[in-house]
Structures are given as C-alpha cells and as structure tokens.
Amino acid sequence: MTQTALPQALAARAQAGTLGHAWILTGAAEERLEETAKALAAAFLCQGDGPRPCGGCKACRKVDRDIHPDFQWVEKPADKREILVSQVRAMRSDVYIRPNEGRRKVYALKNAWQMNEEAQNAFLKVLEEGPAYGVFLLLSENHLALLPTVRSRCELLRLTPGGGEDAQAAQLGGELAERLLAGDRWELLRWCVPFEKGKREEVLPIWQAARQAVLTRGPSGQMAQAAALAQVLGEVIAAGERNGNMGALWGRLLAAAG
Ligand SMILES: [Zn+2]
Structure with a gap:
C-alpha cells in the first residue's frame, strides 16, 4: 500500500501528538489535497507504535480505503452548487457521537470554499464548541475564499506545488x-x-x-x-x-x- 507521507514539519508533531484539530489544506490541486488529508487523518487515527501514519495498521488501511468509521468526507451534493448548511449541521450532530474505533473523529471537507457564508458560520460553531476529539480538515485550493473568522481558527498547511516531473x-x-x-x-x-x-x-x-x-x-x-x-x-x-x-x-x- 502506498500512503502519502506527511509533510516533514507535521510528521514530528504527529509523532509527538501535538497536531492541532483544525486545518486548512491549500496550495495544490484538489487531488493532492485529498491525498494529504488522508495522510493527516491516518496520523490522527493510526494505532501503530512508530512514526504516524504507519501505513500498515488496521486504522491506516481503513483510512486509505475510505472505510474508517471515524473518518468522513464532506462535499457538496452533485446537484447543488454549494456545501449546504444542513450538511454542516449534520456534521455537528455527528461529532458528538463518540468515536467508534479510534480516539478522534476526523472530517475532511472537499472544496471547502464551496461553503456559503451561512454554512461557514455553522462550521465556526463546530470548531468553537465541538468536542476535543473532533478534527476538521478544510481542503481549499483558494483558502482566501474562506471567511477570515474561519481562517483565523485553523492552521494553514500550504503544500508546495509539483515535485519530481x-x-x-x-x-x-x-x-x-x-x-x-x-x-x-x-x-x-x-x-x-x-x-x-x-x-x-x-x-x-x-x-x-x-x-x-x-x-x-x-x-x-x-x-x-x-x-x-x-x-x-x-x-x-x-x-x-x-x-x-x-x-x-x-x-x-x-x-x-x-
Ligand atoms: Zn497506522
């Protein structure tokens, strides 16, 4: 199995267990943001003893296959133009149900800039009031499209474009x-x-x-x-x-x- 490695700066924090619970992933195309979100989710949920994510434990493998019960993607419905406030509210209710297998619950929002203002404000509430085990990853090619109030509560992970060929x-x-x-x-x-x-x-x-x-x-x-x-x-x-x-x-x- 090939699991995307975490950027170096994060690998050390993953190891020390000091990763923050709210992130904006930006600076690369959506596909690469999604790979990195998976690596981060696996770092939070990994059950291995060594460097996280180990890529080999049951939790890492489940994240990689998108079947870990404590890792969820949120994206706009195919027939809608935005991520709906009802989706954010559903996430907010869901986060209060304790983790199933891991110690954290990780939500990754694809194209997070597609949240309208109402959805972003609902999201802020989750960030501020949600349980400590909740982890939120906002994937956004353009992070400036997110409200300043959201941006100020998240750490920015800016990927460098390209690499290799x-x-x-x-x-x-x-x-x-x-x-x-x-x-x-x-x-x-x-x-x-x-x-x-x-x-x-x-x-x-x-x-x-x-x-x-x-x-x-x-x-x-x-x-x-x-x-x-x-x-x-x-x-x-x-x-x-x-x-x-x-x-x-x-x-x-x-x-x-x-
Ligand atoms: Zn693992």
Whole structure:
C-alpha cells in the first residue's frame, strides 16, 4: 500500500501528538489535497507504535480505503452548487457521537470554499464548541475564499506545488501566472511564443499550475482579477482536455490578461 507521507514539519508533531484539530489544506490541486488529508487523518487515527501514519495498521488501511468509521468526507451534493448548511449541521450532530474505533473523529471537507457564508458560520460553531476529539480538515485550493473568522481558527498547511516531473510545469505555470497577473501584454506574448505550438499534454500541466499559482499567489489587492483569470484558465483547461484547438485557447487566455 502506498500512503502519502506527511509533510516533514507535521510528521514530528504527529509523532509527538501535538497536531492541532483544525486545518486548512491549500496550495495544490484538489487531488493532492485529498491525498494529504488522508495522510493527516491516518496520523490522527493510526494505532501503530512508530512514526504516524504507519501505513500498515488496521486504522491506516481503513483510512486509505475510505472505510474508517471515524473518518468522513464532506462535499457538496452533485446537484447543488454549494456545501449546504444542513450538511454542516449534520456534521455537528455527528461529532458528538463518540468515536467508534479510534480516539478522534476526523472530517475532511472537499472544496471547502464551496461553503456559503451561512454554512461557514455553522462550521465556526463546530470548531468553537465541538468536542476535543473532533478534527476538521478544510481542503481549499483558494483558502482566501474562506471567511477570515474561519481562517483565523485553523492552521494553514500550504503544500508546495509539483515535485519530481511536475516541477517544471509548476515552475513554468508560476511564470505564466505572474505575467498574466502583471497584465504586460507584450511581455506575456513574448513568453508564450515557444508554447503556442506546444503539445496538448505539455501545455495542460502548465495551465493547471498557472491556475493554481493565480489562486494561491495572487496579491491580495488583485483578488477579483485573480478569480477571473482562474476562471478563464479553468475553461481553457477543460476545453483543452476535450481536444479543443490549443492555438485558439492560447488566444483566449491572452485576451483575458491585463
Ligand atoms: Zn497506522
């Protein structure tokens, strides 16, 4: 079994049993946030004696297979646009039912930014009043979309994008994001030239990394611009994945800058 390792700084705290009970996971695409959330959940629920999560005990294996009774995912219903306040309230009732097998109960909210304000306020109550064994992991590509009151009560775990073969795409995506946000059209065009005839499978990871960088690194004064760019990047990525014309998609992306 392969279990995602915890980031180094957390591994020591997991070992010492001093991990906080409320976290915002950000700085990477949703899939990687989910893997990290599982590793954190396993660190809380692991029954091994060595480093946590051990990856081999019954608890770790159950978390990995999404069948641990004390680890739950919360996500927006497929037919809704947001995480509903009723879902947060259900979580709030559930957390008072004591853990089944472990000593903690862990809830991971996918795309936590999809909570509307009412849901976030209900969530705050859980954070403030819930039992000490409750653990809450908010996964959010854009953590700035969460209310400041929520953010101030959670520890921020910012993952660094990429690593290994993704590193180059992450680097290029960061460069592209910088230029898109700066809005210097000439400089942007110059930068894009080598990629305009690039292969789909080379360009898409760069766009994905750029979208990530726009969401997580956009300066606070440019929130609206960053959100609009992320939206366009999301659209060109989706169109690219559906075999859209890459040249035309570059054109659309460039038109959205500045
Ligand atoms: Zn374990």
